[in-house]
Amino acid sequence: xxxxxxxxxxxxxxxxxxxxxxxxxxxxxxISENQGISLSYLEQLFAALRARKLVRGVRGPGxxxxxxxxxxxxxxxxxxxxxDEWVEFTRCxxxxxxxxxxxxxxxxxxxxxxxxxYDFLTDITLADLVxxxxxxxxxxxxxxxxxxxxxxxx
Amino acid sequence: xxxxxxxxxxxxxxxxxxxxxxxxxxxxxxISENQGISLSYLEQLFAALRARKLVRGVRGPGxxxxxxxxxxxxxxxxxxxxxDEWVEFTRCxxxxxxxxxxxxxxxxxxxxxxxxxYDFLTDITLADLVxxxxxxxxxxxxxxxxxxxxxxxx
DNA sequence: AATTAACTTAGTGTTTTACTCGGTAATTAA
DNA sequence: TTAATTACCGAGTAAAACACTAAGTTAATT
Numbered sequence: 001x002x003x004x005x006x007x008x009x010x011x012x013x014x015x016x017x018x019x020x021x022x023x024x025x026x027x028x029x030x031i032s033e034n035q036g037i038s039l040s041y042l043e044q045l046f047a048a049l050r051a052r053k054l055v056r057g058v059r060g061p062g063x064x065x066x067x068x069x070x071x072x073x074x075x076x077x078x079x080x081x082x083x084d085e086w087v088e089f090t091r092c093x094x095x096x097x098x099x100x101x102x103x104x105x106x107x108x109x110x111x112x113x114x115x116x117x118y119d120f121l122t123d124i125t126l127a128d129l130v131x132x133x134x135x136x137x138x139x140x141x142x143x144x145x146x147x148x149x150x151x152x153x154x
Numbered sequence: 155x156x157x158x159x160x161x162x163x164x165x166x167x168x169x170x171x172x173x174x175x176x177x178x179x180x181x182x183x184x185i186s187e188n189q190g191i192s193l194s195y196l197e198q199l200f201a202a203l204r205a206r207k208l209v210r211g212v213r214g215p216g217x218x219x220x221x222x223x224x225x226x227x228x229x230x231x232x233x234x235x236x237x238d239e240w241v242e243f244t245r246c247x248x249x250x251x252x253x254x255x256x257x258x259x260x261x262x263x264x265x266x267x268x269x270x271x272y273d274f275l276t277d278i279t280l281a282d283l284v285x286x287x288x289x290x291x292x293x294x295x296x297x298x299x300x301x302x303x304x305x306x307x308x
Numbered sequence: 309a310a311t312t313a314a315c316t317t318a319g320t321g322t323t324t325t326a327c328t329c330g331g332t333a334a335t336t337a338a
Numbered sequence: 339t340t341a342a343t344t345a346c347c348g349a350g351t352a353a354a355a356c357a358c359t360a361a362g363t364t365a366a367t368t
Binding site: 110 | 157190259
């Protein structure tokens with residue numbers, strides 16, 4: 001498993017889609033502006049997401065992107081694996097030095113951990129995140145008093 | 155949270171320490187050979203681990219490294235944070251565009267997820283991994299029959 | 309004094325990031 | 339039919355991160 005800022009970009013972009021894609025397709029320009037990601041970089045990410053059928057593109061004016069599946073059928077692991085490319089855990093998969101030695105044990109421990117992380121992220125869907133986030137939005141909106149948020153415009 | 159091969163190196167190295175550091179200190183040369191990591195790179199990683207007191211070095215002949223704390227008090231998150239440097243999640247922490255807008259919501263969803271991953275890895279200690287791995291070792295040793303493992307040599 | 313092994317610093321080739329730029333293809337509105 | 343819009347595609351690129359080499363210094367053991 002691998003989790004970099006690239007994966008973060010993909011997840012936040014997909015979250016954006018999940019939140020805004022209800023009424024119609026969402027353009028990459030919108031996401032670019034919303035999330036502060038360059039348009040071309042988004043195009044690269046979405047090429048990978050499209051290859052895995054996680055999004056569906058619609059060309060022409062009024063076009064944009066939809067989720068490729070319902071939000072509750074897209075896990076975080078799906079998204080990260082699409083853009084971040086699964087890396088080989090260990091180098092000794094079936095190699096000659098894997099005969100119950102110390103090295104093999106350490107590596108199998110890492111494999112176990114890696115699988116645990118993967119399973120964990122497989123259980124979390126976009127829909128889960130959105131649902132959990134919307135609950136908290138209430139709390140967020142009701143704390144206007146705190147900090148006053150620099151309304152310096154007038 | 156960030157999880158790269160660098161973090162993997164650190165975790166496997168620490169696992170090596172947890173497994174072999176019972177009777178005495180473990181040298182970086184040993185770990186280098188066991189795990190297939192270059193000595194100098196290990197030295198860099200261990201400089202970071204030592205700064206966080208996750209390991210303790212002993213100089214001179216017969217020296218090496220010990221765990222800085224008992225294995226059940228060292229979490230995977232501790233290790234990864236030591237070498238992988240915590241990255242900023244969102245760019246809008248307290249920025250002007252965080253007034254309940256769409257962007258803020260997406261980012262707070264990412265923050266939630268990131269915290270979940272962190273909490274998950276905080277709950278897993280080196281001791282947990284070792285204990286769980288030793289259980290499976292029995293199974294591993296008793297499945298000689300399966301797959302035959304390409305003993306093509308003769 | 310010689311050896312061991314931790315510690316430190318500098319440098320280096322490779323890969324990954326995140327991006328710009330230039331274009332093509334499909335769809336819509338005029 | 340033409341122009342605008344948006345997805346789609348590929349090459350190139352500066353900067354960072356990765357993983358490593360090299361060449362030392364310091365502290366401990368023999």
